[in-house]
Amino acid sequence: MQIWNGWGDETVHMDLPPAARRLVRDRVGRGTAREDFPLEKMMARVPGSRLPRHPLITTDPEVRVFHSHGQSLPDWVALRRGNLNRFPDGVAFPATAGEVQKLLCFAREQDVIVIPYGGGTSVVGHLNVPEDDRPVLSLSLERLNRLVSIDPYSRLATFEAGVKGPDIEAQLRAHGFTLGHYPQSFEYSTLGGWVATRSTGQQSSHYGRIESLFAGGEIHTPQGTIDCPPFPASAAGPDLRQLILGSEGRLGILVNTIVKVSPIPERDEVWSFFFPSWRDALEAVRSMAIDGVRYSMIRLSNPIETMTQLVMAGRERTVNLLRQYLRFRNIKDAEGCLCLIGFIGSKRQVAAEKRLTTSILRRNRGISLGRRMGKAWGKNRFRAAYLRNTLWDMGYAVDTVETAVTWDKVTTTMEAIEKAITEGMDRWKERAHIFSHLSHVYPTGSSIYTTFLFRIADSAEEMIARWKAAKTFASRAIIRAGGTISHQHGVGLDHRPYLEAEKGAVGMEILRQAFAHIDPEKRMNPGKLVEE
Ligand SMILES: Cc1cc2nc3c(=O)[nH]c(=O)nc-3n(C[C@H](O)[C@H](O)[C@H](O)COP(=O)(O)OP(=O)(O)OC[C@H]3O[C@@H](n4cnc5c(N)ncnc54)[C@H](O)[C@@H]3O)c2cc1C
Structure with a gap:
């Protein structure tokens, strides 16, 4: 069963080795576990529904609590510390496009x-x-989870948009295909959600981000249905699929989604490499991107993340071996960087790309650590998210900020984000443990993904104030550096104040006018992405 106030399935627990617990305590201070606000009390707080009765809508308080939030840090604070105070009046679970249509008519x-x-x-x-x-x-797509059709000849599959990651892969694998879209939230996130937020998967360097996997579909808007056929290419004016991608529920309900699929690959391997410095590692991965190496993923951790990951994974032996190696090469202990690199394809293709990679990495003083760490990453790729539960129970909160910038700005932006979070926490005389990695590497630049961990405060208000200081400072640092306010998580409410900095006043007006035309009564997820 899904945890009502945290991440994932209640039977899954990720433990932290003692060295990792010590590391966290040393870096940010002793955390104090706080008692969670109980579900029964939360349900008692749900007010009577303002909706007239409808056969497709439930007003059950527990279901309304469950659909009142996402997984942002403010959502966690609201749930765990008990200051959640707004709930949908009802939740609908349509099972057909016709029922979605009926619910939209009811809403009007x-x-x-x-x-x-x-x-x-x-x-x-x-x-x-x-x-x-x-x-x-709240209109849940949960029951719209079927594979509608598959065209193996054109390699296209049509799914109902509420289908979750594991169900997509299971249904495609029965036909010998994969979508290959693996965000860390894969277990629970849906195809429609991926399209509506322009999501990125862990192996998007091979399969493509959701924008290139999304071939077409059908969105039900308050003005009628927009149907986008899966043209392989078109010069017929602006592409409406680009309007649907990242629309964050503002245009309507994506019901059917057509995606490009690939045959299940012969090989899917992840190797780990180690570099004596960030500079060497950065130059190596940039060379791979511009020299056209066909990797499926590159995840380059900065020195603090490298150390944190090794300690959290309980790999003290590896840490000690690396330390010996660094001493032998006369390199400072705190400067080494770990890099995971993946390859997908036939046995021959993978071997060729691996050879090319090894020669590039050697030129930049990289050494191969083999496949063990890559295999461990593969095993835990979706489970690492459960550490958020473990840390919260120890008295620590975790959040992330992410962006993408061109190569000339990668290091300065990463440093500016980390410094900004430190300054935000300084305001509260608190320390944060902060580390970053490059999660997606492109020929022109890279994404930067920064994690920060800090102590839970006594009150929900102070907790939010601490988070707000760090988040605001980091977001401003991203804008100052010329980065996008989001490489993969979208805009929602939290990034909305920063959107105009990258779209400009004219761009913002185009979005506002598009939403106002399709949804003049501001009925569809109002206030998200663009302020009213
Ligand atoms: C632990 C964790 C790890 C994550 N890792 C990643 C990652 O690796 N990569 C990444 O990109 N993101 C990641 N995310 C963020 C999140 O999973 C993505 O934004 C995801 O795309 C949201 O999908 P969802 O189905 O959960 O959508 P929801 O959260 O339910 O909704 C998100 C938005 O999409 C709209 N929407 C959803 N379905 C539809 C539909 N059918 N029609 C119209 N609008 C719709 C909603 O109204 C809302 O505005 C992570 C989140 C967590 C909690």
């Missing part, structure tokens, strides 16, 4: 706000219930 007739709900894994406030005189309906 009864003047109801609709929040499309995929897997509820948003980390930037996409699903929060607005304060409004109108009732709010």
Whole structure:
């Protein structure tokens, strides 16, 4: 069963080795575990529904609590510390496109706000219930989870948009295909949610980001249906698929989604490499990207993340061996960087790409650590998210900020983000443990993904204030550096104040006018992405 106030399945637990517990305590101070706000009390707080009765809508308080939030840090604080105070008036679970249509008609007739709900894994406030005189309906896509058709000849599959990661792969694998889209939230997030937030998977360097996997589909808007056929290419004016991608529920409900699929590959391998310095490692991965090496993923950790990952994985022996190696090469202990690199393809293709990679990495003083760490990463790729539960129970909160910048700005931006988070926490006389990695590497630049860990405060208000200081300072640092406010998580409420800095006033007006035309009554997920 899914945990109501944290991440994932309640039977899964990720433990932290003693050295990792010591590391966290040394870096940020002793955490104090706080008692969680109980579900029964939360349910008692849910007010009576303002919705008229409807056969497709439930007003059950527990279901309403579950659909009132995503997985952002403010969502966690609201749930765990008990200051969640806005809930949808009802939740609908349509099982057909016809039922979605009926619910949209009901919403129009009864003047109801609709929040499309995929897997509820948003980390930037996409699903929060607005304060409004109108009732709010959460429209869950959970039952729209089938493979509608597959065309192996054109390598296209049509799915209902509420299908979750594991169900997509299971249904495709039966036909010998894969979508290959693996965000860390894979277990719970949905195809419709991926499209609506422009999601990125861990192996997107091989399969493509969701924007290149999304071939077409059908979105039900308050003005009618937009149908995008899966043209392989088109010069017929601006591509409406680009409007749907990243629309964050503002245009309507994506019901059917056509995606490009690939045959299941012969080989899918992840290797680990180690570099004596960040500079060497950065130059190596940039060379791989511009020299056209066909990797499936590159994850380059900075020195603090390298140390943290090794300690958290309980790899003290590896840490000691690396230390000996660094001493032997006369390199300072705190400067080494770990890099995971993946390859997908036939046995021959993988061997060729691996050879090319090894020669590039050697030129940059990289050494191969073999496949063991890559295999461990593969095993835990979706389980690492459960550490957030473990850390919270120890008295620590974890959040992330992410961006993408061109190569000339990668190091300065990463340093500026980390410094900004430190300054935000300084305001509260608190320390944060901060580390970063490059998660997706492109020929023109890279994404930067920074994690910060800090102590839970006594009150929910102070907790949010600490988080806000770090998040605001980091977001401003991203804008100052010329980065995008999000490489993969989207905009929602949390990134909304920074969107104009990258779209400009004219760009923002285009978005506002598009939403106003399709949804003049501001019914579809109002306030997200663009302010009203
Ligand atoms: C532990 C964890 C790890 C994560 N890792 C990644 C990662 O590796 N890569 C990444 O890109 N993101 C990641 N995320 C963020 C999140 O999983 C993505 O944003 C994901 O795409 C959201 O999908 P969802 O189905 O959960 O959508 P939801 O969270 O339910 O909704 C997100 C937005 O999409 C809209 N929406 C959902 N379905 C539809 C639909 N059918 N039609 C119209 N609008 C719709 C909603 O209204 C909302 O605005 C992670 C989140 C967590 C908690």
